[in-house]
Amino acid sequence: MITFLNQQLALVPTGAWDLLSMLKNSKNYTVTAGGLFLVLLGTVAFITGGVFLLLKFMGGPQQQQKHGWGTVIALLLLGGAVATGGYQLMKTVTSGAQATVTKLGGGDIVTQLSMLPGIPGLF
Numbered sequence: 001m002i003t004f005l006n007q008q009l010a011l012v013p014t015g016a017w018d019l020l021s022m023l024k025n026s027k028n029y030t031v032t033a034g035g036l037f038l039v040l041l042g043t044v045a046f047i048t049g050g051v052f053l054l055l056k057f058m059g060g061p062q063q064q065q066k067h068g069w070g071t072v073i074a075l076l077l078l079g080g081a082v083a084t085g086g087y088q089l090m091k092t093v094t095s096g097a098q099a100t101v102t103k104l105g106g107g108d109i110v111t112q113l114s115m116l117p118g119i120p121g122l123f
Helices: 002-011 019-058 069-106 108-114
Strands: none
Touching (some): 019 069
């Protein structure tokens, strides 16, 4: 009986009870839950775009004018992208935006713009 209990206890995962492990685990959980939430939102947007598209083609004249083509296309494209990309897509987009903001903060882009013909110097 004791050997059986020891074997079962060996199967139980052990975890560290320190602050660093708790923060790492909470970050992993937040990334996973946030990614799933983004996938859910993307799926809802994609389905909504599909319904609007069907209403455009099959609805009466009043239904066809309710939502523009830009709304339908944006829902389908962005919803599909977010539904398939989720958190990784958002991380990639924001890392590219971070590089641009960093360049703007350092003045790299502003000085390059002031060198273009027709744009007066900013300084």
